[in-house]
Amino acid sequence: MDARPDLLCPNYCRAIDILGKRWTCLILSVLMDGPRRFSELEQAVSGIGGRMLCERLRDLTEHGIVETSSIDGSPSRVRYGLSPKGRELRSVVREIERWANRWEPEGGRETLAKPA
Secondary structure, three states: OOOOHHHOOHHHHHHHHHHOOOOHHHHHHHHOOOOEEHHHHHHHEOOOOHHHHHHHHHHHHHOOOEEEEEEOOOOOEEEEEEOHHHHOOHHHHHHHHHHHHHHOOOOOOOOOEOOO
């Protein structure tokens, strides 16, 4: 049975367009533990390339889910963290993790996110 697009909430559709992209929820899951530098994110999310990470961070920043802050020093560095809007996704991301732990077979697929 096909869902009729006119019956779906446009806000829900936009949210799924943002959050449903590959790697996005893994990045958010890592950032739930606190701000990270680019290299730390790249290391924590196994398999993501630098270009893709940059693209996803740019998307999340443009949508106000991730914010950047500068780290003092030379050379200047940037840290990525969740905005208040992004922190409100904590329960959503954690609930997906609980669902996956209950219903997805262990060892069925290599884990993409490495423990931080």
